[in-house]
Each structure stands twice: as C-alpha cells, then as structure tokens.
Amino acid sequence: MNAYDAERMADVLAPEGFIETNSAEDADLIVLNTCHIREKAAEKVYSELGRLRVMKDERTAAEGRAPTIVVAGCVAQAEGGEILRRAPAVDLVVGPQSYHNLPALLAKAKRERVVDTEFPVEDKFDHLPAPSPQKIRARGVSAFLTIQEGCDKFCTFCVVPYTRGAEISRPAAKILAEAERLAAAGVREFTVIGQNVNAYHGEGPDGRTWSLGRLLHRLADVPGIARLRYTTSHPRDMDDDLIAAHRDLQALMPYLHLPVQSGSDRILAGMNRRHTRDDYRRIIDRTRAARPDIALSSDFIIGFPGETDADFEDTLRLVRETGFASAFSFKYSPRPGTPAAEMAEQVPEDVKSARLAALQDALEEDRQKFNRAAVGRTFDVLVERKGRHAGQMAGKSPYLQAVQFDDGEVAIGDIVAVEITETGPNSLFGRRAGQAGASGTTVRAVGANAA
Ligand code: 5AD
Ligand code: SF4
Numbered sequence: 001m002n003a004y005d006a007e008r009m010a011d012v013l014a015p016e017g018f019i020e021t022n023s024a025e026d027a028d029l030i031v032l033n034t035c036h037i038r039e040k041a042a043e044k045v046y047s048e049l050g051r052l053r054v055m056k057d058e059r060t061a062a063e064g065r066a067p068t069i070v071v072a073g074c075v076a077q078a079e080g081g082e083i084l085r086r087a088p089a090v091d092l093v094v095g096p097q098s099y100h101n102l103p104a105l106l107a108k109a110k111r112e113r114v115v116d117t118e119f120p121v122e123d124k125f126d127h128l129p130a131p132s133p134q135k136i137r138a139r140g141v142s143a144f145l146t147i148q149e150g151c152d153k154f155c156t157f158c159v160v161p162y163t164r165g166a167e168i169s170r171p172a173a174k175i176l177a178e179a180e181r182l183a184a185a186g187v188r189e190f191t192v193i194g195q196n197v198n199a200y201h202g203e204g205p206d207g208r209t210w211s212l213g214r215l216l217h218r219l220a221d222v223p224g225i226a227r228l229r230y231t232t233s234h235p236r237d238m239d240d241d242l243i244a245a246h247r248d249l250q251a252l253m254p255y256l257h258l259p260v261q262s263g264s265d266r267i268l269a270g271m272n273r274r275h276t277r278d279d280y281r282r283i284i285d286r287t288r289a290a291r292p293d294i295a296l297s298s299d300f301i302i303g304f305p306g307e308t309d310a311d312f313e314d315t316l317r318l319v320r321e322t323g324f325a326s327a328f329s330f331k332y333s334p335r336p337g338t339p340a341a342e343m344a345e346q347v348p349e350d351v352k353s354a355r356l357a358a359l360q361d362a363l364e365e366d367r368q369k370f371n372r373a374a375v376g377r378t379f380d381v382l383v384e385r386k387g388r389h390a391g392q393m394a395g396k397s398p399y400l401q402a403v404q405f406d407d408g409e410v411a412i413g414d415i416v417a418v419e420i421t422e423t424g425p426n427s428l429f430g431r432r433a434g435q436a437g438a439s440g441t442t443v444r445a446v447g448a449n450a451a
Contacts, residue, residue, distance in 0.1 A: 001144075001146065001149075001193055001194075001195065002033050002034075002035060002073060003144060004144040004145075004146050004193060005033060005072075005073070005096060005099065006031075006033045007131070007139065007144075008099070008100075008128050009031060009033070009072065009099050009102060010131075011128060011129050011130070011131045011135075012099065012100055012102050012103065012127075012128055012129060013029070013102060013103070014129070014131070014135075015103075015129060016103050016106075024052065024055065024067075025055070027067050028067055028068065029067060029068045029070065029106070030052060030067050030068070030069050030070065031070040031071075031072050032045060032048060032049070032052075032069075032070070032071050032072065032073075033072045033073045034071060034072065034073035034074060034075035034076060035073060035074055035075070036073075036074035036075045036077070036078045036159050036163050036335070037074070037158075037159060037160070037333075037335075038330060038333035038335075039333045039334070039335070040333065041075075042075050042078075042079075045071065045075050045083075046086060046087065049069070049071070049083075049086075049087040049089060049090060050087075052069055052089050053087070053088065053089035055067075056069065056089045068091045068092070068106065068109060069089050069090050069091050069092075070090070070091065070092045070093075070094060070102075070106075070109075071083050071087075071090055071092070071093050071094070072093075072094045072095075072096070072099055073095075073096055074095075074096060074159070074160075074163035074164065076093045076094055076095050076096075076117065077095035077096055077097075077117050077163045077164075078159065078162065078163050078336075078337075079093075080093060080095075080115050080117045081093070081115050083115075084113050084115065090113070091109045091113055091114070092105055092106065092109040092113070092114045092115075092116075093114070093115040093116070093117070094114075094116050094117075095116065095117040095118070095119075095163075096149075096163070096164060097118070097119050097120060097124055097149075097164075097165065098116045098117070098118055098120060098124070099124070100124045100125075100127035100128050101116065101120075101127075119165050123170075125146075125170060125174065130178075130181055133184070133185035133186075134185075136181075136182055136185035136186070136187065137185050137186045140187075140384055140385070141186060141187055141188045141189060141382065141383075141384055141412060141413040142187070142188070142189040142190075142191065142227075142382065142384060142396070143182050143187045143189070143190055143191070144190075144191050144192075144193050145175065145178060145179060145182070145190045145191070145192050145193065146170070146192075146193050146194065147169065147170055147175050147192045147193070147194055147197065147200055147202065147212075147215065148167065148168070148169045148170065148193075148194030148195070148196065148197055148199065148200045148202070149164055149165070149167070149168055149194060149195060150164045150165045150166050150167045150168055150195060150196075151164060151167055151195045151196045151199075152166055152167045152196075152199075153196060153199075153234060153236075153272075153274075154272060155261075155271050155272050155273060156270065156271055156272045156338060156339040156340040156343075157271060157301060157304060157332060157335065157338060157340040158335070158338060159335045159337070159338060160195050162337060162338075164195050167195075167196060167199055169194075169199075169200050169201050169202035169203075170202055171202050171203040171204075172202050172203065172204045172205060172210045172214075172215055172218065173203075173204075173205045175192075175202070175215065175219075176205075176218060176219070176222070179219055179222050179225070180222055180223075183222045183223060183224040183225050184223075184224070186224070186413055187224070187225070188224060188225065188226045188227060188382055188413050188415070189225070189226065189227035189228070189229070189382055190219060190225060190227070190228055190229070191228075191229040191230065191231060192212075192215075192216075192219070192228070192229070192230045192231075193230070193231055193232075194232075195232065196232070196233075196234050196237065197212065197230050197231060197232060197233055198212045198230065198233040198234060198237035198238060198239075198242055199234065199237045200212040200215060202215065211239060211241045211242065212230065212237075212241070212242050212245075213239065213240075213241030213242040213243075213244060213245040214241060216228055216230070216242075216245045216249060216252055217245065217248075217249065219251075220249050220250075220251040220252070225251065226251060226382070226415055227251055227253055227382060227398075227415075228249065228251045228252045228253065229252075229253050229255065229400075231257045232257060232259060232299075233256070233257065233258050233259070234259070235258060235259075235260065235273075235275050235279065235280050235283050236274055236275055238258070238283045238286075238287065243286050243287055243290050244290065246287055246290045246291040246294060247290035247291055253398045253399075253400075254291050254293045254294040254295060254398055254399070255294065255295050255296075255297070255325070255398060255399050255400055256287060256294055256295075256296055256297070257296075257297045257298070257299075258280075258283070258284075258296060258297075258298055259298050259299035259300075260277075260280050260298050260299070260300070260318065261273060261299060261300060261301045261304075262300070262301065262304065262307075262311070262314075262315050263277050263314040263315035263316070263317060263318030263319070264277070264307070264310075264311035264312075264314040264315060265277055265314075266306070266311060267304050267306070267307055267311050267314075267315075270304060270305065270306055270340070270343070271301075271304060271340070272339075277314065277318055280318075281318075281321070281322070284296065284322060295325035295326075295370065295399050296322060296323075296324050296325060297324055297325055297326040297327050297328075298322075298324055298327045298328075299327065299328045299329070299330070300315065300319075300327060300328070300329040300330070300359060300363075301329075301330055301331075301332050302315075302329060302330070302331055302332065302352055302355045302356045302359055303331050303332040303347035303351065303352030303355060303356070304332045304340065304347070305332070305340055305343035305344070305345045305346050305347065306343065306344075306345040306347075307332075307347055307355075312355050312358075312359075315359065316358065316359065316362055319359070319362050319363060319366070320362065323366055323369075323370075324363060324366050324367070325366070325367060325370040325399055326363075326367050326370075326400070327363045327367075329356060329359050329360055329363060330356075331349075331352040331353070331356050332347065332352065334346065368423075370399075371401065371423045371428060372423055374397070374399075374401065374420045374423065374428055375420050375421065375422065375423060376419075376420065377419070377420055378417050378418065378419045378420070378433045379397040379398060379399075379401075379403065379417070379418055379420060379428075379430075380397075380398060380415050380416070380417060380418075381395040381396065381397055381403045381405070381415065381416055381417075381418045381430075382395045382396050382413075382414075382415050383395040383410050383411065383412050383413060383414045383415070383416060384396060384412060385412060386412075387404045387405075388404070390408075391406055391407070391408045392404055392405065392406055392407075393405060393406075393407055393408075393410055393412075394427075395416075397428065401427070401428050402426060402427040402428070403418055403420070403427065403428045403429070403430060404427055404428070404429050404430075405418045405429065405430045405431055405432060406431060406432075407431075407432045410432075416432060417432065417433040418430040418431065418432060418433060419431055419432075419433040
C-alpha cells in the first residue's frame with residue numbers, strides 16, 4: 001500500500017514540476033512515507049529524520065537553501081504534531097488520507113510548519129491525477145491497484161483501524177477505469193490491494209454491491225491483463241464468490257496470501273481474529289478444492305500476550321500441517337492505543353526471540369522445499385526486466401518466485417514458458433521451454449506502448 005501511495009504522491013507532484021531523483025542529496029523535496037505497524041518501523045523514521053537534519057543543515061550552509069522535508073503515511077497519522085516537536089527538520093506532516101492535497105500543503109509549509117491528519121470527506125482518489133502512459137510503463141508491467149482502504153476488524157494488536165480509518169471500498173467503475181488506463185499503457189498484471197482487500201464491497205456500475213470475486217471477474221476481462229493477484233486478506237472474508245473465482249479465473253494466480261497470525265484458538269480469541277484454527281484449515285481445504293495447484297503464504301505474530309509454549313506449539317503444528325510456500329513472521333510489538341498493549345502477561349523478549357527463530361526455521365524449510373519442487377517443472381513467467389547478466393531476462397512465476405533465464409529475444413511484458421533447472425536462495429533459474437508457453441503459446445504483450 002505504501003509503494004502504491006508513494007507513486008500516487010509522485011503523480012500529484014508531477015504537475016507542480018517535480019521529477020523523481022535517485023538520491024536525497026539531489027532532492028528539493030524529500031517525502032518519508034512511513035509505516036506504523038510495528039515499533040521498529042516507526043522508530044526508523046526518527047533515525048532517518050536525524051540524518052536528514054544533518055544534511056539539511058549542511059546544504060543550508062553550502063547552498064543557502066534547504067530541501068523541504070515531509071513525513072507522510074501512518075506514523076504521520078498516528079503521531080501528528082509530536083513529529084514536529086521531536087524532529088526540527090520536518091516542514092510538513094501529512095496522513096495517508098490527505099496526500100492528494102500535497103501541492104496546497106507544500107505552499108502553506110513555505111510559511112509555517114504544517115500538520116494535516118484529517119480524514120477528509122472527499123474521495124482522495126478523485127483528486128489524484130493519472131500518471132502518463134510513459135510513467136506507467138516505466139514503473140513496470142506489474143502494477144498495484146488500490147480498491148479498498150482501512151479496516152473495521154480491530155484485531156487487538158493492530159494500529160491499522162486507527163491509522164487508516166474505517167473500511168471504504170472504491171466504486172467498481174472507478175477501479176475499472178484506472179485498470180483500463182494502466183493496461184492500455186502496457187501493464188500485464190494487477191495486484192489489487194487494500195488493508196482488508198477481500199472485505200471489498202464497492203458500488204457496482206449496476207447499482208448493486210460488488211464483492212471482490214465479482215470485481216476480479218471484470219478485471220480479468222480488461223484487454224491486455226494476463227494476471228491478477230490480491231492482498232491482504234482476512235480469513236473471515238474468504239466468501240464463496242472469491243473461492244469460486246480461484247476455480248473459474250485462469251488469470252487469478254494460484255497463490256493466496258492469507259494471514260493466520262497464530263495456530264492457537266486461545267490466542268486467536270485474544271487477538272479478536274473471530275475465527276478458529278479449524279475455520280482456517282477449512283478455508284484452505286475449500287480453496288485447494290477449487291484450485292488444486294494453489295500455494296499459500298501467511299503472516300504470523302509470535303509472543304502475543306499470554307502465549308504459552310503450548311500455544312506456540314499449536315502454531316508450529318499448523319505450519320507443519322499446512323505447508324506454506326512463503327510467509328512473514330514477526331515478534332509481537334505493543335502498539336500505543338491498541339488493547340493488546342495493555343494486556344497483562346506480556347511475553348519476555350528472549351522467549352519471543354527463541355520462538356521466532358524456531359518458527360522461521362520451520363517456514364524456511366517449507367519455502368525451500370516448495371522452491372526445490374519447481375526444478376524440472378515448466379512455469380509461465382511474466383518477463384519484468386533484464387536479468388543481471390547479458391542476454392538474461394528476469395520475471396515472476398505464478399507463485400511470485402523470481403525467475404532468471406537466458407534469452408535475449410523476449411520482451412518485457414511477454415509471458416513465456418520457462419523450464420526450471422536450478423534453485424538459488426532467492427531465485428529460480430531456468431531455460432526457455434521452446435517457443436510454446438506452459439499454457440500452449442508464448443503470450444505477446446499487448447497495449448499501446450507495450451512493444
Ligand atoms: N506486532 C507484530 N506484528 C504485527 N502485525 C500487525 N500488527 C502487529 C504488531 N503489533 C503484522 C501482522 C499483519 C502484518 C501486516 O503485520 O502479522 O498481518
Ligand atoms: Fe489489522 Fe488486518 Fe486485523 Fe484489520 S484485519 S485490524 S488490518 S490485522
């Protein structure tokens with residue numbers, strides 16, 4: 001979501017004459033787009049601001065003018081004016097719902113230090129200019145597309161409902177218009193995103209409320225679009241429509257990121273996840289029945305308050321029983337203002353570290369097993385860029401694995417069949433499997449600027 005927001009901030013600033021630079025040293029304007037999900041992410045902002053303060057002072061001394069420094073994103077939303085007090089170099093603090101106002105806020109910040117953490121009534125997306133086709137193309141053939149923001153679930157560990165606000169879904173017609181514009185410029189793959197993306201319930205062009213499953217059907221029909229993904233989901237919102245979309249839509253990639261957080265019913269209840277470990281297993285079974293080649297990934301939190309060795313064993317058992325292709329796992333980080341931060345029985349840091357290491361060993365073993373099983377198989381690969389060596393190209397398998405292969409002939413945006421010959425720690429290596437794609441033919445990129 002922050003990667004998408006950062007691009008949209010660049011889009012909103014482009015008509016003001018700003019272009020992107022590769023280093024902060026060259027910039028007239030520096031925007032830190034921040035994350036508040038765990039303490040480590042939030043603290044990193046202040047250490048970065050410390051460095052920027054030194055740079056700002058040096059440039060003021062050397063050039064007589066200083067870059068404007070903006071803090072955007074969820075730390076901005078959560079801490080507001082506190083950032084101005086702690087970080088004297090900051091000129092403007094802007095929350096994730098107000099960045100469409102950046103030009104006006106920057107004008108104001110010339111006169112005084114500004115904080116804007118409102119949740120405005122107007123739709124931010126209506127005020128964001130569309131990027132040029134060249135810009136879209138330069139960003140690559142795989143694009144994020146925000147369809148939903150915010151969350152009403154209130155898991156007891158999580159700041160998102162406070163920083164991103166109540167759940168809202170963009171109307172389907174607006175999403176489809178953005179999708180068509182991106183596809184016409186050469187985008188081949190959409191990852192539709194939202195903090196709780198499968199809770200999507202947007203207004204459809206027919207006046208009815210559309211589910212994510214319904215929306216994915218329409219996105220699959222957008223000319224040029226070959227691949228669809230969505231993230232991040234909640235188990236409670238895996239409805240029948242969405243599971244059926246995994247069966248019916250070839251374009252929907254057989255890879256599902258479905259955070260479970262814990263394998264213990266007691267901890268899931270404390271987290272207010274509102275599902276049990278068995279509910280999760282049943283959802284996985286139904287999704288696998290709909291799409292047998294689907295691979296799974298998940299998020300885990302270790303050391304939630306009250307987590308015992310037995311609870312942790314339940315999580316390890318769930319991992320062993322399910323077999324995840326990939327996963328993200330974190331130590332529980334108490335966040336100000338969330339119910340879990342106030343709970344007694346906080347787990348000591350050394351216990352958290354030991355459990356996290358054990359969990360990560362188990363997850364890494366499964367990930368490597370999944371990657372090794374790719375050797376000898378032929379995957380459709382969406383070509384995203386040139387590889388590291390001459391004549392080499394790089395792209396992604398349906399399972400989001402990075403794939404490198406030798407072939408100077410194919411173009412970025414093509415989908416080609418690649419036989420996997422080897423696995424490295426973070427990539428697969430392979431060779432073109434003749435002229436035919438795994439699904440029959442090489443699929444050429446389409447779209448105005450795609451060739
Ligand atoms: N501590 C640790 N991890 C957290 N996450 C969310 N809040 C916290 C927290 N307070 C993790 C969850 C979520 C992912 C985006 O971040 O696993 O799915
Ligand atoms: Fe946070 Fe996700 Fe729970 Fe919403 S569903 S509160 S975003 S963890």
